[in-house]
Amino acid sequence: MKRWLKHEFIGHEIEIVSAPQKSLAGIRGVVVDETKNMLVIHVEGEDMKIQKKNLLFRILPENQVIDGNRIMFRPEDRIKKIRR
Amino acid sequence: MVRRGRRRTKEDIQIAEERIRHLFETATGFFNSGWLDHSRRCIQLARKIGMRYNVRIPRDLKRLYCRQCHTLLLPGRTARVRVKKARVIITCQNCGNVARYPYIREKLARKLEHARGT
Numbered sequence: 337m338k339r340w341l342k343h344e345f346i347g348h349e350i351e352i353v354s355a356p357q358k359s360l361a362g363i364r365g366v367v368v369d370e371t372k373n374m375l376v377i378h379v380e381g382e383d384m385k386i387q388k389k390n391l392l393f394r395i396l397p398e399n400q401v402i403d404g405n406r407i408m409f410r411p412e413d414r415i416k417k418i419r420r
Numbered sequence: 421m422v423r424r425g426r427r428r429t430k431e432d433i434q435i436a437e438e439r440i441r442h443l444f445e446t447a448t449g450f451f452n453s454g455w456l457d458h459s460r461r462c463i464q465l466a467r468k469i470g471m472r473y474n475v476r477i478p479r480d481l482k483r484l485y486c487r488q489c490h491t492l493l494l495p496g497r498t499a500r501v502r503v504k505k506a507r508v509i510i511t512c513q514n515c516g517n518v519a520r521y522p523y524i525r526e527k528l529a530r531k532l533e534h535a536r537g538t
Contacts, residue, residue, distance in 0.1 A: 342432075344439045346462060347446030368450070368458045370465075378455075412468040415432050415439075 340400050341407060342415045345370055350377065353392040353401060360386065364396070370411045375404075428473055436473040440466045444481050451492050463490040486512040487519065 345367045352363045365377035365384065374385050375393075391404030409417045447462035463485045470477050485492055486499075491514040493499035500511040506524040511517070 339435075342435050344442045344446075346443065346465070347449065368455065369461050411465055412472045415435050415469070415473065416428060 340395060340398070340402060341418050344411075345375065345395070346411075349396040350375075350393045351396055352386070353394055355386065355392070356390050372410045373408060433473055433475055436469050436475045437478075439469055440475065440477060440481075443469070444484070447485075447492055451494075456491070459492055460490040463492065483510065483519075483521070486515060486517050488512065488517040489515040491515070 346369065347367065349364060349366050352360050354361050363377075363379055363384070365379035367375055368378045368383060369376035373389065374387055375391075376383050376385050378384075388404035388408050392401060393404065394401050406418065407414060443462045443466035447459045447466070450456075450459040450462060466477065467490070469475070483493070489512060491498055491512060493510060493512060495501045498513050500513060502509045502511075506522060506527045508521040508523065510519045510521070512519075
């Protein structure tokens with residue numbers, strides 16, 4: 337778990353478990369970009385920007401559920417700032 | 421001085437190295453799917469991670485991107501590679517940035533060796 341929080345999401349497929357906007361749940365896509373507050377995922381030919389706040393998503397190959405509130409950092413800061 | 425996060429550990433450096441490699445792989449994947457902007461962004465992030473954790477970009481990947489616009493440089497597709505005057509000259513076809521890598525030292529060494537041989 338703690339390893340994934342520090343790792344790269346870009347290029348991995350994720351599935352949204354729950355989000356403040358209910359219609360987003362269940363959506364699958366490949367992460368193409370990440371900022372401090374958003375994940376950009378590619379779903380069926382278009383990019384969707386999804387806020388990390390209060391987001392629960394699953395990394396598909398590992399089936400690991402991640403809490404978006406814990407990764408609210410810039411991608412390059414994430415290794416340093418996350419503590420277990 | 422404000423410290424940004426805690427000090428880096430050996431594990432952090434290892435993760436940073438893995439992430440840089442991973443980002444270059446995905447950048448190549450995105451490039452082949454035609455998502456040039458995402459590919460550039462990947463390389464930009466890889467560089468940022470390298471700078472933040474004092475990790476070098478591996479040697480084999482170092483010449484693979486444009487330092488100015490972060491495009492993947494593939495000879496014949498996005499880059500022009502020429503060998504002139506003891507330099508490898510790589511031109512980015514996207515932004516026109518030119519990188520020159522001299523090998524004059526190697527050339528002189530070879531010359532010396534040759535002179536000694538005969």
